[in-house]
Amino acid sequence: MTTIMDQALPHRGFSADDGERERYQARIRALQWRKRLLPAVACFGILAIWEIAVRGFEIPPFLAPAPSAVAQVLYADFGLLMSNLLTTATEAILGFIIGNLAALIIATVFVYHRTTEEAFFPIAVMVHTVPVLAYAPILVLLLGNGLEAKIAISALICFFPTLVNMTRGLRNVSAQQLELMRILSASPREVFVKLRIKSSLPYLFSALKIAASTAVIGAIVGEWIGASNGLGALIIQATYNYNSPLLYATIVVGSAFSGLFFAIVSWAERRTLTWNVDEARS
Amino acid sequence: MTQTSLKLSTHSSPGRATAVDIINVTVRFTTDRGTVTALDNIDLQVPAGAFLTLLGPSGCGKSTLLRVVADLIEPASGSVTVLGSSPSVARGRRDIGFVFQDAALLPWRTAIQNVELPLEIGGQKPTKQRWSSKELLQLVGLAGWEHAFPHELSGGMRQRVAIARALITDPKLLLMDEPFGALDEITRDRLNEELLQIWASTGTTILFVTHSIYEAAFLGENVLLLAANPGRVKEIVPIPLPGNRKVSLRETKGFVDLVAQLRRVLETC
Numbered sequence: 304m305t306t307i308m309d310q311a312l313p314h315r316g317f318s319a320d321d322g323e324r325e326r327y328q329a330r331i332r333a334l335q336w337r338k339r340l341l342p343a344v345a346c347f348g349i350l351a352i353w354e355i356a357v358r359g360f361e362i363p364p365f366l367a368p369a370p371s372a373v374a375q376v377l378y379a380d381f382g383l384l385m386s387n388l389l390t391t392a393t394e395a396i397l398g399f400i401i402g403n404l405a406a407l408i409i410a411t412v413f414v415y416h417r418t419t420e421e422a423f424f425p426i427a428v429m430v431h432t433v434p435v436l437a438y439a440p441i442l443v444l445l446l447g448n449g450l451e452a453k454i455a456i457s458a459l460i461c462f463f464p465t466l467v468n469m470t471r472g473l474r475n476v477s478a479q480q481l482e483l484m485r486i487l488s489a490s491p492r493e494v495f496v497k498l499r500i501k502s503s504l505p506y507l508f509s510a511l512k513i514a515a516s517t518a519v520i521g522a523i524v525g526e527w528i529g530a531s532n533g534l535g536a537l538i539i540q541a542t543y544n545y546n547s548p549l550l551y552a553t554i555v556v557g558s559a560f561s562g563l564f565f566a567i568v569s570w571a572e573r574r575t576l577t578w579n580v581d582e583a584r585s
Numbered sequence: 586m587t588q589t590s591l592k593l594s595t596h597s598s599p600g601r602a603t604a605v606d607i608i609n610v611t612v613r614f615t616t617d618r619g620t621v622t623a624l625d626n627i628d629l630q631v632p633a634g635a636f637l638t639l640l641g642p643s644g645c646g647k648s649t650l651l652r653v654v655a656d657l658i659e660p661a662s663g664s665v666t667v668l669g670s671s672p673s674v675a676r677g678r679r680d681i682g683f684v685f686q687d688a689a690l691l692p693w694r695t696a697i698q699n700v701e702l703p704l705e706i707g708g709q710k711p712t713k714q715r716w717s718s719k720e721l722l723q724l725v726g727l728a729g730w731e732h733a734f735p736h737e738l739s740g741g742m743r744q745r746v747a748i749a750r751a752l753i754t755d756p757k758l759l760l761m762d763e764p765f766g767a768l769d770e771i772t773r774d775r776l777n778e779e780l781l782q783i784w785a786s787t788g789t790t791i792l793f794v795t796h797s798i799y800e801a802a803f804l805g806e807n808v809l810l811l812a813a814n815p816g817r818v819k820e821i822v823p824i825p826l827p828g829n830r831k832v833s834l835r836e837t838k839g840f841v842d843l844v845a846q847l848r849r850v851l852e853t854c
Contacts (some may be wrong), residue, residue, distance in 0.1 A: 479689040482657050486683045488676055488707035497706065501693050578693040578734045 365545040376552040383537075384556045390533040392560060394450055394522035398457020399514055399564075406462045406510075410469035414499070420470070431463040435524050443528045453525030453533070460521035461514035465507070472506025473499045505579050508572040515564040523557065603666075604758055604790040605631040605654055610663035612649055612816075622815035623649045627663070629809070629818065631792065633757070636784055638805030639794045640847065642854055646816025647794045651760050654792065655683050668757055675758070679703070682751030682789075686763040688743035690735040690750075696722060697731040700749045714755065721749040724783060741772035748780070752787065761793045765800070774832045777803055781830055798851065802843050803830060810847070812854035820850050 350370045356362070357369040364372055377384065413420035430438075439456050446452035476498055484494050526535025534557045541550035612624040623646040631637055639647040652658040653665055656672035667675035675681055690699045700718040716724065722731055725745035735743055744764055751759060765773045777800060784791055795801050801808045805824050812819040824843060826834065834840050 477687065477689060479685040479687050480691070482652075482655075482685070483683070483689050484706070485657060486655055486676060486681060487703050490707075493706050497702075498691070501691065504693075576693075578736065 365547045368548040368551055372548045373551040373555065376548040377555065380549065380552065384552060387532060387534050387537045387553070388556055388560060390450075390530075391519065391522045391526065391535065391557070394453040394525065394533070395457050395518040395560075395564070397450075398454045398459075398521055399461055399518040401454065402458030402461030402518070403465050403511065403514055405458065406465035407469055407507075410466055410473060411495075413466075413470050414473040424470075427463060427466060430459075435460055435521065439524050439528050443525065448529050452528075453522050453530070456525040457518045457521030460517045464513045464517075465510040468506040468510035469503055472503025475502045475506065504576060508568065508576065511568045512565060512572070515568045516561045519557065519561045519564065601632045601634060602668075603630050604633040604635065604668055605629070605792070606666040607650075607654070608664050608666075610650075610653060610660045610665060612646065612653060612658060613661045624653070624660070625815035625817045627816075627818060631790060633668075633790055634788055636781075636791045636793070636804060636806045637809055638801040638807070639792065639809045639811060640796070640798065640801040640851070641811030641816075641819070642813050642851070643796065644816075645811040645813040645854065647811050648762050649816065650811070651683075651762050651792060651794055654758075655681055655760050677707070679707070679754040680757045682754065682756035682759045684744075684747050684751050684759070684761040684764040686766050688735070688740075688747040690743055690746055692735050695732045695734055696727060696738065696746045699735070699746050700753055702750060703754050714753070716752070716755070718749070718753060721752055722746070724752075724786075725749045726779065739772075741768050741776060744768065744776065745779075748783070752783070752789075755787075757789055759787075759789050759791045761791065763794050763796065766796065773800070778830070778832055780804065785828070798844050798847050799835060802826075802840065802847060803832075803835060808847060810850050810854060819854050822847060822850065 354369050354371060357367060409423075413424065435456065438459070439452075442455045442459075443452040446455055480498060480502075481494070484498060489497070522533070523535035523538070526533040527539055530536040534553050537553045538550060541547070541553060607627055607629040610624055610627045611622065614621045614623055627650060639650065641647050649658060653660050654667060654672060656676050665672050668680050670678075672681070691702065694702065697718050700721055704714075719731065722728060725748050727742060727745055727749070730738065730742065735746070738746065747764070765776050768776070780791075781804065793801075793804055795804075802824055808822045808824060810819040810822065811817065822843070826839065826843075
């Protein structure tokens with residue numbers, strides 16, 4: 304909403320009424336604060352009701368711990384939670400990188416080589432329809448109980464959305480843009496670097512945002528199958544021991560990490576795609 | 586079919602070199618519904634420095650003809666020579682500029698970066714530039730908008746950036762494929778006048794495709810009328826109007842008569 308107004312371009316036709324402009328900007332700022340504050344207030348409200356309900360109805364902690372109990376565990380077991388997060392984060396980040404890189408390379412091959420796409424794309428779709436919980440044990444059997452299996456599960460879960468989006472994104476060039484490149488005698492490499500890659504960036508980032516949260520899910524699911532360390536292992540242990548406050552605290556740490564991962568990708572998107580206003584607004 | 590009688594009339598001396606030489610060009614497209622002859626045996630010589638407008642009903646192959654000259658479409662038979670060499674060589678020399686109906690700007694580049702795109706692509710760097718990208722944006726009336734992104738520009742402004750981009754390599758031949766077709770009439774009138782000024786100051790040869798009779802008559806020294814099914818040259822109508830044309834010219838009797846004449850020919854296309 305503010306993109307054009309914010310620029311100090313000498314626009315013809317814009318009056319220099321500073322007071323009016325200031326009021327307009329103040330109104331925009333107020334609206335933005337409202338958008339941030341309202342969810343925070345709502346969230347606080349829900350936590351408060353939860354706390355009151357648990358105390359008022361005397362619900363046993365193993366069934367549903369009060370937010371204050373979860374907070375206490377978060378504080379007391381911070382070291383334990385962080386060391387487990389480190390394992391999960393390593394798996395998720397490595398899986399994210401490997402899965403997306405593989406998708407990028409294969410999407411590029413698909414775009415330049417139709418036959419390969421026609422041969423392998425249906426297989427990719429078939430693999431994608433298999434639920435994670437079904438193929439996760441297979442990968443653990445194949446790769447063992449260590450980090451490798453979790454990284455592989457995480458990579459596989461990231462792979463498909465990026466492959467689909469990038470195949471579409473790299474093709475997202477208009478006939479006239481391609482004709483323009485031909486008029487300019489552009490080499491295939493120049494068409495790829497100057498046109499296709501750039502055109503695909505909005506598609507890439509929407510895939511990476513999906514992958515940021517699914518990578519963490521992949522790592523945790525992998526840990527459920529068999530692991531001694533990591534947030535997934537901690538969730539299983541806490542559940543067996545009816546240690547609900549620890550279970551909830553683990554979930555809080557897991558979602559906080561997912562949220563942070565997503566926020567970093569979103570931030571990178573906003574930095575990179577300053578030109579793509581439609582995408583940024585929606 | 587003999588077309589030797591069709592000649593372009595020009596204002597300047599008759600001895601000028603030929604910019605575009607099209608000899609017996611035929612183009613066919615094969616689709617599910619069979620083979621279509623888009624262009625049938627076209628013969629056309631365009632002298633250097635000419636402004637020729639191409640007018641005709643849709644499907645008459647006017648855009649196809651432009652694309653054959655630009656080496657974007659290979660003709661089934663016949664030959665095309667652009668400034669003494671094949672279109673692909675001329676294109677490699679940066680002698681051809683092309684303006685599309687859609688501005689075809691790269692949305693991640695600012696106006697000035699879009700204008701400079703041809704300088705970064707295609708290997709050989711131009712030895713000397715006639716105009717800097719900043720001067721070209723001034724020429725098309727976009728001074729002060731250098732760092733605006735395409736999404737911040739109106740349709741008319743985007744088309745001006747596209748024209749500046751086509752001019753940065755100082756092409757001897759400018760091909761324009763309905764460049765103002767999607768614009769409102771007021772913007773279109775203004776850009777028509779500006780294009781004539783640009784033509785006067787660059788001296789480049791211009792082939793301009795349009796489906797507006799007014800635009801064809803207002804811009805061209807000659808109007809090439811094409812007929813459809815198969816695409817062929819119907820007639821070349823000279824436009825004996827002064828060189829320095831203003832939009833008000835359209836209200837004169839001479840202009841109205843020319844438009845009526847073109848319309849009559851078009852009805853038979």
